[in-house]
Amino acid sequence: MKKTRIVFLIVVLPSLLAAHRVNIFTQVEHDSVIGQCYYNDGAPVRQQKVEIFRLSGERLMELKTDSAGYFRFAPPIREDLKIVLYAGMGHQSETILAAADLPEIKKPRTEKPKNPQKVTVTNTEEPRVDEERLRKIIEDAVEEKFNALRELIVKQQRSTSLITIIGGIGYIFGIFGLLLFLRNRKRQ
């Protein structure tokens, strides 16, 4: 009991404290979708429920984030998917994954998809590379860079900038100023 309490304090507590918004960031790698869940200060959302829905509302699967806030699944169908993250204590977030971004559903093949590193290694060993394999290598490399860039852009979009904060304060003064103005005019 004591042990679980300590685990709770170390693992769950930090994420709860930082919570007022949770984010999901998804990217497609080969034939699976990888999602990263984090609170707005960047702390990972650990061991929480994630559900995948069709847009019609039908639930397809239920997952759990790992200790680093990641989840991974292979989409069973190629259509728009809704991913909902339940972070507990009233925190929830959802995101739509467009069908166009999803990997093609591959028919079961005897050949397993290769790891990008492995491919490059075999590549150096044999001088002749067939076109399909070369294309795959390039695609993998581009995808990797692209995903990193996308992650950066999404995170930047969601972070709070000083300009927004100052703008917010300005809006508040503006709203109350308007209120003052209207009341003053009514009085006169």
Added chain:
Amino acid sequence: MHISEGVIAAPVLVSGAVGAFAGCAVGLKKMDIENTPKVAVMSSAFFVASLIHLPVGPTSVHLVLSGLVGILLGWMAFPAILVALLLQAILFQFGGITTLGVNTMVMGVPALVCYLLYARFVRGRNKAIAAVAGFLAGATGIFLGGVIVALFLISTGEQFIVVAKLFVIAHFPVMVIEGILTAFIVTFIRRIKPDVLGGIVK
């Protein structure tokens, strides 16, 4: 402290909105021209407080300031908090537009309770009692916020005691920090500009 969109069912959202509307109506009635600027200042302080992360132990926590806003504004805390939450929802996606009413209740009701419980002590003659009342107001604001979040989440099938306990344990450091901060601010205001505290009550 902010409940996200899509968590709570519509009837509960509506009841939250009705409560917040009622609170704001009373607050706006009490808000005359003289103390409108004060409400605006407290509203923006509240707006920014949620963005201030303090490093505590292994993690960072953020301020809420519902106790302080309550002591200084009383019923007027409702419009102040509503406006701040609206902008937090629009600009930072904290909470959300549909949960605006519910979240206003989560932070506004503790503010009002703090006002009713502690304002007269904060305004009292004794400096030490005022500081203690300030501390209690800061801590109570967070504590009651957790209780109200748990109450709202009952509607989603969560167990009240479980959520409330979890919330209070998780927010214990914030309660202490916010208590100390509120005590300091109250003491400071008493010394520098006591009419800010006294001029509120009509």
